[in-house]
Amino acid sequence: MINNDKIFVTRPLLPDFDEFTKLAKEVYDSKWLTNMGQKHNLLEKELEKELKVPYCVLMNNGTLALLIALKNLHLPQGSEVITTPFTFAATTHSIVLNNLKPVFCDIEPNTMTIDADKIEALITPNTSLILGVHVYGFPCDVEKIDKIAKKHNLKVVYDAAHAFSTEINSRGIGTFGDVSTFSFHSTKLYNTIEGGCITCNNEELYNKSVSLRDFGIVDENTVNDIGINAKMNEFQAAWGLLNLKLYREEQNKRKKIKEFYDQNLGSIKGIRILKMPENATNSYQYYPIVIEDDYHLSRDELCKKFNEYNIFPRKYFYPVCSDFECYKNVRGRDNLPVTNAVKHRVMCLPYYSGLTHENLSLIVKIMDK
Ligand SMILES: *Cc1c(COP(=O)(O)O)cnc(C)c1O
Numbered sequence: 233m234i235n236n237d238k239i240f241v242t243r244p245l246l247p248d249f250d251e252f253t254k255l256a257k258e259v260y261d262s263k264w265l266t267n268m269g270q271k272h273n274l275l276e277k278e279l280e281k282e283l284k285v286p287y288c289v290l291m292n293n294g295t296l297a298l299l300i301a302l303k304n305l306h307l308p309q310g311s312e313v314i315t316t317p318f319t320f321a322a323t324t325h326s327i328v329l330n331n332l333k334p335v336f337c338d339i340e341p342n343t344m345t346i347d348a349d350k351i352e353a354l355i356t357p358n359t360s361l362i363l364g365v366h367v368y369g370f371p372c373d374v375e376k377i378d379k380i381a382k383k384h385n386l387k388v389v390y391d392a393a394h395a396f397s398t399e400i401n402s403r404g405i406g407t408f409g410d411v412s413t414f415s416f417h418s419t420k421l422y423n424t425i426e427g428g429c430i431t432c433n434n435e436e437l438y439n440k441s442v443s444l445r446d447f448g449i450v451d452e453n454t455v456n457d458i459g460i461n462a463k464m465n466e467f468q469a470a471w472g473l474l475n476l477k478l479y480r481e482e483q484n485k486r487k488k489i490k491e492f493y494d495q496n497l498g499s500i501k502g503i504r505i506l507k508m509p510e511n512a513t514n515s516y517q518y519y520p521i522v523i524e525d526d527y528h529l530s531r532d533e534l535c536k537k538f539n540e541y542n543i544f545p546r547k548y549f550y551p552v553c554s555d556f557e558c559y560k561n562v563r564g565r566d567n568l569p570v571t572n573a574v575k576h577r578v579m580c581l582p583y584y585s586g587l588t589h590e591n592l593s594l595i596v597k598i599m600d601k
Pocket residue numbers: 293294295296319320322323365391393394415416417426427428
């Protein structure tokens with residue numbers, strides 16, 4: 233019964249190795265390794281089409297995409313950013329690293345995204361931005377957030393690291409808010425090994441992002457801002473071009489896994505499956521479940537049981553950012569009832585095309601006593 237191969241929450245999407253070496257040889261022969269090379273620029277254009285966004289700026293990881301997205305908005309130093317604690321550390325860190333103050337807003341229990349109905353109560357004259365996360369690929373309530381932002385004259389940024397290719401009413405998710413950021417880390421549905429991008433709707437933000445990812449350089453004679461190095465190299469761009477042709481197939485395979493899980497787990501007492509809103513498409517990034525109190529094991533007990541079978545689901549997101557020692561004085565931290573209930577009950581199940589029917593049956597069997 234015990235499987236000797238470890239099963240993790242995901243496995244990276246890999247291009248065909250021979251195809252990759254062919255492109256890598258082209259890069260090698262071109263003697264142009266980085267700094268907005270041919271493959272880089274081609275990938276950027278392809279991503280604009282794929283994500284249905286007017287502007288895409290490729291980056292070497294999703295954290296620098298977030299840092300640059302926030303820096304670009306030139307928000308008042310020390311002003312407050314209303315955000316979700318139910319996310320990866322990079323989201324909150326990017327706020328503080330920009331000399332801004334995070335304020336934690338509770339999450340909505342069905343999608344686990346920032347609860348738009350609780351944002352307004354946290355707004356003060358010092359608030360400058362709302363930073364939402366489309367967690368697990370579930371879109372934030374972008375319409376409500378947009379209304380609140382307009383009413384209070386706030387900017388909006390979305391961390392779309394989990395929402396590659398997600399569309400809301402056929403519109404690319406990267407077109408909502410002022411700026412969105414994506415991660416192409418190896419654990420993400422679509423990867424460039426390490427990588428990411430910024431998407432936006434206006435040319436000014438696009439030009440600023442292009443300059444900030446390259447030290448603030450505008451041209452040979454001008455550096456006009458304090459930029460950083462966030463450039464993607466040609467080998468990773470080549471990898472990304474190949475994976476761009478593969479990710480839809482990966483999504484289709486994950487869709488089948490989702491159907492299997494939905495069918496077999498939906499009827500287990502105490503297991504709650506999260507549902508995508510009707511008007512949005514699924515990125516198939518994660519398969520989150522909630523272990524409710526009437527299940528016969530706690531989330532942590534179930535995790536341990538999985539580990540005995542060499543299966544390693546993840547407790548995304550536990551701990552939440554509001555639990556980190558460095559954020560213990562953040563405003564809003566004491567009023568997060570949903571976040572604090574959910575963080576002990578969530579689990580993301582293994583979710584990648586390489587899972588066999590045998591693997592999946594075992595996962596269901598472990599959960600069904
Ligand atoms: C992965 C991730 C990031 C960071 O992306 P990197 O490419 O690893 O720097 C940011 N936010 C969320 C929600 C993520 O899951």
